[in-house]
Amino acid sequence: MPMLQMCSSKETNRSMGNTRRMTKPPQNKSTITNGFEGPRQTVAPQERSASRGSTSSSIGLLSHVPYSHPTASNVFGIGSEHPFANYWTCKGGLPEVISVLPPKDQADALLERYFECVDPVYPMIHRQTFYADYEQFWGLSPPESSRTDAALIGLIFSMLALGTQFVTTSPPEDRQSTAEFYVSAAHQSLRMSSYLSKASIRSIQAMVLITYFLINDNHASDGWAFAGILIRQAYAMGLHRDPNIVCPSASPFDKQLRRKLWQAVLLQDTFLTVLLSLPPSATHTDVSVADLIDDHSSIAHSNPTDTAYIRGCWTLANLVQETICSPRSLDLPICSTARQKTKLLADFKSVYRSFPDIFRSWTASSLTALSISKPRIVRQTLFLTSNYFHNVMLVHSSASLEVPVNIRGALDAAHDAISAFFLLYKLFESEAKVWWVFNHRAFLEALCIGGILKDEARVDGGFEVVNRDPAFARGKEDISRMIEIMEAMSRGENGSAVALTRVAVLKAYL
DSSP states (O other): OOOOOOOOSSOOSOOGGGSOOOOOOOSSOOOOOBSSOOOOOOOOGGGOOSOOOOTTTTTTTTOOOOSSOSSOOOSSSSOOSOSSOOOOOSSOHHHHHHTTOOOHHHHHHHHHHHHHHTTTTSOOSOHHHHHHHHHHHHTSOHHHHTTSOHHHHHHHHHHHHHHHHTOOSSOHHHHHHHHHHHHHHHHHHHHHTTTTTOOOHHHHHHHHHHHHHHHHTTOHHHHHHHHHHHHHHHHHTTTTSOHHHHOTTSOHHHHHHHHHHHHHHHHHHHHHHHHHTOOOSOOOOOOOGGGOOOOTTTGGGTOTTHHHHHHHHHHHHHHHIIIIIHHHHTTOOSOSSHHHHHHHHHHHHHHHHHSOGGGTSOOHHHHHHHHHHOHHHHHHHHHHHHHHHHHHHHHHHBOOSSOOOOHHHHHHHHHHHHHHHHHHHHHSHHHHHHOHHHHHHHHHHHHHHHHHHHHHHHSTTHHHHHHHOHHHHHHHHHHHHHHHHHHHHHOSTTOOHHHHHHHHHHHTTO
8 A cells, every 4th residue: 555645744734746645545455443433333235325434434423323325314413403594584685684683782792702712712813804894884874784795794693603602691592592593694694695606705714613613513414514615615715825826916914814714724624524534625735834924913912822823733734634634534544554653653743842832831730820811822722732632642543454552652642632621621611511623522532542441451461450550540530530521511401412422432431
C-alpha cells in the first residue's frame, strides 16, 4: 500500500504540489481496527447498497443504524426531524423574517452572550465591522430594512440562535424552542438571499454558525448534510484560494477576513470528520497559515491571543486532515509501519511546540485563576488542548499488522484530552453542557480508555495489573468522572437522553 503522504514537521500547510490527493485502500485489507472503537458492524447482504460510509462512522454515535440503507434511515441516529421549522408564508419575504426579531435590548444581550461563549472558540467575525452593520440596520425605517442584505439578517439570527443556546436565565425547554425559532429565521433569511446559488462572506459565516447550532441541538445528521452545502459554497466563492492570487487588489483587511473564514470552514470540517470517521471535504487549498497576521484594526488589542489561537487550530487541522481523517474514513490504519508512527508523532509534537506558552504551560489551578480575569484565553486553551490530545490519542491507539497499540501513550493522551473537558465543566458548566463536539470527544476518549482496560484485563494476570498499575487506575477514575458528569447532565425533566445513553455505555467498562 502506498504510504499516506505525511505533513512536514516544519510546515503543515499544503503546497501547490500537494493540493490533490487520493487515499488508496490496500489490495488485501487488514482486519485490524484503528484503536479501541468497539466491534465492527457486519452488514447483511440484503442491507448492502451502492453507498456506505466508513464502518466506524457509527461507532460511538449511540446508534447501530448503518450509514446507508436500501430504505430511508437516519444517518447517524441523531436528530430525526427537519431542523428548520416552517413558520413562514409564501409571500412574506424578508420583512416577515425581520418582523420576528426580538427587541433590540434582548438581541444585544444575546449577541453579547455569543461573543462571550462562541466567538473565543471560533473567532471568524470581525466584531467592530459587524456591530457597525448591526447598528446601522436597527436605525433603518421598515421600508429601508426590507431592502437589507438578507445574508446579514441570516447572520444576525444565527448568532442570536447560538447566543440563546448559552443563556442560563431561562428554562431549558424555552431556551431550545426559542433558539430553534431563531435558526429557522436564519435559514429563511438565507433562502431570501438565494444562498444555494449565491455566496458571500456573510452567508458563509451564517452557515458555519448554523452547522454548529444544529450539532449542539442534537441534529448531527442535519449538521453534517448542511455543512456539505457550506463547503461547496466556500469553494464556489474561492475562499480556498490564496487572496493574493484571486483578489490581489483587495484590502489587507478583506484578505484577512477571507483567510479567517476559510480557516473556520476547514476547522469545522476537519474536526467533525474526525468524530464521524467520514471523509474530509475542505481538502484543496493554497491559503497559507503563515499569511495570517495580527490584525491591529480590530479588537485584537483586547483579544491578544486570537491570531495565535487561529494559527494553532489551523496548523493542527492541516495535519489531522491529511494523516487521520483520510485513513479513518476508509478504515485504514493511521500508521502502517513503526517508522511512520514515529514520524507522525514527531509531527504532532512539532505542532504542539508551535503553540504559544500560554496554551501549553498551564495547570488546572492556573487556568481556574485565569478564568476570572481572562476567560476568553481559558476557553481557547481548553478547546485547543482537547483537540490536540484527542488526535494524539488516535495515533497512539491506532493499530496495524506491523504496529501495535501504544497503550501508555494512548492512556496519557486520552487523560490529557478528557481532563480538558473536566476543567471546562468545572469552570463553565453551562457551556460544557451545550458543546456537543467537546462532549462527544470526551465520550470517545472514555471509550478508548475503557477499551484498553477491558483488553488488558482479558490477558493472564491482567486483572491484577489493571487494579495495581497507576496509569490504569487513573483511567478508571477518568471513566468514573465522565459517568458522574453525564449522570448530572441527564437529571431533571429536561435532562439529556444522549448523556443517559453514554452513562449506560461507559458503565459497562467498569
